Amino acid sequence: MTKPQQFMPPIAGAKRGRKIALVALFALGQAVCAAIAAFATRDVFLALRNDVSMPTMALIAIALSGVGIAAMRIGERVIAESVGQHYAAELRKELFTHLSSIPASIVREKRNGGLALRFVGDLSAVKGWVSLGLARLISASIVLPSAALVLYLLEPVLALAAIVPIVIGLGIMSILGSRLTPLHKKLRSRRARLAADMSERVPVAAELRLLGRLEIEHSNLAKRTDRLVEAALQRAFSSATLRAIPDIASGAAGAALLFFAIRSQTPVPIVAGALAALGLMVQPMRSLAGVWDKNRAWQAARMKCERLLAIPRHADERHAPFANNDVVPELAFRDVSAGRLKNVTANVAAGKSVAIVGGNGAGKSTLLHLAAGIDRPELGRVTIAGQEPQKLPSSDRRNLIALMSKSSPILAGSLRRALTMGSAKRPDDGTVMTIAQQFGLGGVIERLGGLDGKVAEGGRNLSSGEVRRLLLARVALSKARFLLLDEPDDAVDARGVELIVNLIEGSSQGALVITHSLTLARRCDEVWVIEDGEITLQGSPGQILAPGSRWACLMGEGKAA
Numbered sequence: 001m002t003k004p005q006q007f008m009p010p011i012a013g014a015k016r017g018r019k020i021a022l023v024a025l026f027a028l029g030q031a032v033c034a035a036i037a038a039f040a041t042r043d044v045f046l047a048l049r050n051d052v053s054m055p056t057m058a059l060i061a062i063a064l065s066g067v068g069i070a071a072m073r074i075g076e077r078v079i080a081e082s083v084g085q086h087y088a089a090e091l092r093k094e095l096f097t098h099l100s101s102i103p104a105s106i107v108r109e110k111r112n113g114g115l116a117l118r119f120v121g122d123l124s125a126v127k128g129w130v131s132l133g134l135a136r137l138i139s140a141s142i143v144l145p146s147a148a149l150v151l152y153l154l155e156p157v158l159a160l161a162a163i164v165p166i167v168i169g170l171g172i173m174s175i176l177g178s179r180l181t182p183l184h185k186k187l188r189s190r191r192a193r194l195a196a197d198m199s200e201r202v203p204v205a206a207e208l209r210l211l212g213r214l215e216i217e218h219s220n221l222a223k224r225t226d227r228l229v230e231a232a233l234q235r236a237f238s239s240a241t242l243r244a245i246p247d248i249a250s251g252a253a254g255a256a257l258l259f260f261a262i263r264s265q266t267p268v269p270i271v272a273g274a275l276a277a278l279g280l281m282v283q284p285m286r287s288l289a290g291v292w293d294k295n296r297a298w299q300a301a302r303m304k305c306e307r308l309l310a311i312p313r314h315a316d317e318r319h320a321p322f323a324n325n326d327v328v329p330e331l332a333f334r335d336v337s338a339g340r341l342k343n344v345t346a347n348v349a350a351g352k353s354v355a356i357v358g359g360n361g362a363g364k365s366t367l368l369h370l371a372a373g374i375d376r377p378e379l380g381r382v383t384i385a386g387q388e389p390q391k392l393p394s395s396d397r398r399n400l401i402a403l404m405s406k407s408s409p410i411l412a413g414s415l416r417r418a419l420t421m422g423s424a425k426r427p428d429d430g431t432v433m434t435i436a437q438q439f440g441l442g443g444v445i446e447r448l449g450g451l452d453g454k455v456a457e458g459g460r461n462l463s464s465g466e467v468r469r470l471l472l473a474r475v476a477l478s479k480a481r482f483l484l485l486d487e488p489d490d491a492v493d494a495r496g497v498e499l500i501v502n503l504i505e506g507s508s509q510g511a512l513v514i515t516h517s518l519t520l521a522r523r524c525d526e527v528w529v530i531e532d533g534e535i536t537l538q539g540s541p542g543q544i545l546a547p548g549s550r551w552a553c554l555m556g557e558g559k560a561a
Contacts, residue, residue, distance in 0.1 A: 008306060009090050011083075011130055019083045020138070026076040027139035030069050031146030034280040037065035038150045042273030049269060069280075076139060084131025088123045095119065095305065101313040104374040105339065105366075121191060125294075125301035133294030140284035140291070147284075150277040158274045161260040162253040166281065169249025170288070176242045177292030183238055184296040187231040188304075194224045239293050246285035253278055328481050328508050329385035329400055331371055336380035339366040340533035344380070348482075348526075353504045353511040355521035355541070357551060358530035364514045365405070367530070368484045371512060372403040384482060399424050402480035404471045404488055410459040415444070416451035418459070418470060422478045432477065439473040439499055441466065464491035469499075476503055483511040489520050518555040521545055 012020055040061035047055040099107060099115070107115075148166075151159035201208060201217060208217055257278060261271045332347040340363035348354050356364050369375040370382045373389030382388060384400060392400070402422060410418050419436060420426050427435075429451055436445060444466050448454065459467040468491050475483060488500045501523045504511045515521050522541040529537035529544060529551060537544055537551075545552045 007309065008302060009087070009094060011087055011134065014086065014090060016083050016086060019079050020134075022079050023076050023083070023135050024138050024142060026072045026079070027142040028146075029072040030076075030139070031143050033065040033068040033072065034143065034147055034277065035150045037062050037069075037280070038147075038154065038273045038277040040065065041276040042154065042269045045269035045272040049267075076135060080131045080135030082131075083135070084127040084129075087130050088127040091126060091305065092119060092123055095308060098309055098311070098313060102311045103376055104369055106311055121188070121195075122301035122304055125297040126305070129294045129298030133291045133298060136284075136287040137291045140288050143284045144281055147277050147281045151274055154273050154277065155261075155266055155270050157260055157264055158257050158266060158271070161256040162274070162278050165249050165252035165256055166285070169245050169252075169285065172249075173242060173245050173285075173289060173292060176238065176245070177289075177296070180235065180238055180242070180292060180296040181299060183231070183235040184300045187228070187235050188297075188300045190224070190228045190231050194228055197221075197224060242292055243286065243289040246282060246289055249285065250278070250282045253281075328510055331384045331482060331510060331512065332382070333367070333370070334381045334383075336370065336377045336382055338370055338375060338377045338379075339363060341366055341370075342533045344533075344535055346528060346535055346538060348510050348512055351508045351510055352526060353513065353524040354526045354528055355524040356512065356514045356528050356530060357516070357521055357555065362530045363533040364530050365486055368403065368405065368486050368512060368514060371482075372401055372484055373397060374403075395424070398422060398478075398480070400480060401482050401484060402475045402478040403484045403486075404475050405484075405486040406490075408471050408474075410455060410457075410467065410470070412457040413455060414451060415448050415453045415455050418455045419451075419474055420477055422474055422480075424478070427477055435473050435476050439469045439476065440495065441469055441473060444470070465493065465496065468492050469496060472496075472499060472503060481509055483509055483513075485511065485513045485515075487514050487516065489515055489517040494519075516555060518545060518552060521555065527551075 040058040043058040044055050044062070047053075047058070096119075144166075148159060148163055151162060197220070208214065254275065257274055258271070260266075261274070266274075328350045330347060330350045333344045336344040340361065344367070356367065358364055366375065370377055371384065371389065373382075373392065376390055384392075389397060389401065409421070411421075416429070416432060419432055432451060433445070436442070444462065445451070445453070448461075455461065455470075459470065462470065468488065472488060475485070483504065485500070489497050492500075497517055497520055500513075500520055504513065505523065511524070513520065513524060521527055522545050524541060527537070527539060527541050527544045528535050545555070
């Protein structure tokens with residue numbers, strides 16, 4: 001059973017609706033100030049025509065209206081930005097949580113650059129729509145009708161003359177705006193492809209040069225860049241055309257207003273007030289042009305985010321917390337099929353260690369991922385301590401299971417954090433130093449300047465062997481009751497293999513260990529041989545890895561008799 005499809009969080013959720021209402025209130029305030037300014041402008045021209053005393057109150061009203069409009073726009077912008085940032089933050093959290101909850105096999109099928117774009121380009125488009133698009137749409141939908149009402153109150157004929165070109169302009173903007181969608185999709189697709197390519201190639205740029213690929217990569221980069229620029233220019237042209245419509249419409253509206261004013265001999269003060277009201281309609285119309293652009297980008301980004309959120313998650317049913325912290329769990333596979341694995345039935349008895357051997361691509365790592373609960377079986381059932389690992393609360397899973405895989409994360413930060421990630425309770429520095437020394441990290445500690453020393457992203461400032469030793473020390477510090485180790489002996493010397501043996505034998509923890517080391521496999525309690533997705537042999541090391549046996553020879557011993 002999997003968790004139902006996730007959906008985008010509502011924009012007005014998490015108390016954001018109140019702030020959106022405040023944006024509308026600020027827009028209404030702008031409309032009121034605009035009305036005051038228009039009528040005050042009329043009064044000033046009336047005073048000029050009648051040659052009366054200085055219209056002080058009208059002039060003050062115009063000045064204060066300007067200040068009021070400016071203050072309202074600042075407030076609207078700040079509140080809208082807050083709504084956009086908080087919504088993007090909630091969506092970012094939801095996307096990351098969802099990624100952590102879907103099968104790792106699905107995540108591995110996706111390109112890192114494409115996934116990263118969800119958290120950069122797409123979230124930027126989402127934030128832009130909420131803070132710059134939706135907020136401006138709300139504001140324009142209030143200010144434009146209000147300004148039109150002011151025009152009508154000043155002079156109905158002039159209002160009709162000006163509003164007709166404005167409405168036509170809005171209609172043209174709607175038609176042009178709808179055509180931005182495919183352009184945004186094309187630009188977004190080409191940007192994503194380029195980002196994914198560069199994300200893949202940048203970390204190995206030096207090796208690509210060594211392979212003689214530099215000119216080829218330059219050529220491919222130039223082609224993708226040209227296609228990206230082409231798509232960007234097409235969108236820029238359409239967007240610029242859309243943004244030009246408000247100026248054309250407002251110019252036509254002004255000309256129509258003046259034409260009918262002259263024809264009907266409308267008093268100059270009324271014309272002046274009407275022009276002031278019309279002028280206040282230009283900015284909202286320009287904002288609407290930007291709204292279309294933001295909306296099309298939002299639609300493209302939302303589609304990608306929803307597609308990611310639609311990937312079924314592991315079931316989120318919660319078993320009762322695993323209460324007995326002293327029990328060493330049993331791991332069981334019952335008729336399990338997943339990936340290359342077919343109908344696997346086996347179990348690791350409490351406190352026992354099992355070595356998994358077999359050729360590349362046989363399904364060994366898939367078995368470990370199923371045991372850890374980061375992948376789910378297509379058929380059958382995997383249990384640890386009688387419970388499905390992917391359904392356990394994360395705190396229980398961390399206490400029960402320690403996974404060391406080829407992709408175990410080493411985040412940029414302190415050596416202390418790299419060593420203690422996964423520990424339910426962070427050990428004190430003395431314990432961390434002791435374990436680190438035991439696993440041969442003394443040189444690393446000295447070179448980096450102690451536990452506060454910085455480890456680079458992915459452990460790039462460590463050798464392959466040092467990375468393995470760090471991950472082994474992390475497993476030891478976690479004190480989990482079941483160890484899942486994927487080729488822990490890879491890139492370590494003979495001393496490192498002995499450390500792994502000590503880790504497994506030195507406690508009552510259960511262990512499932514993928515290894516190509518004959519020494520390590522022979523020190524486990526049991527051996528499973530996986531070939532073509534099936535466990536073909538199960539038995540003691542003495543039976544399966546006896547001197548001269550087939551698998552002993554394949555793992556490095558001399559030729560079979």
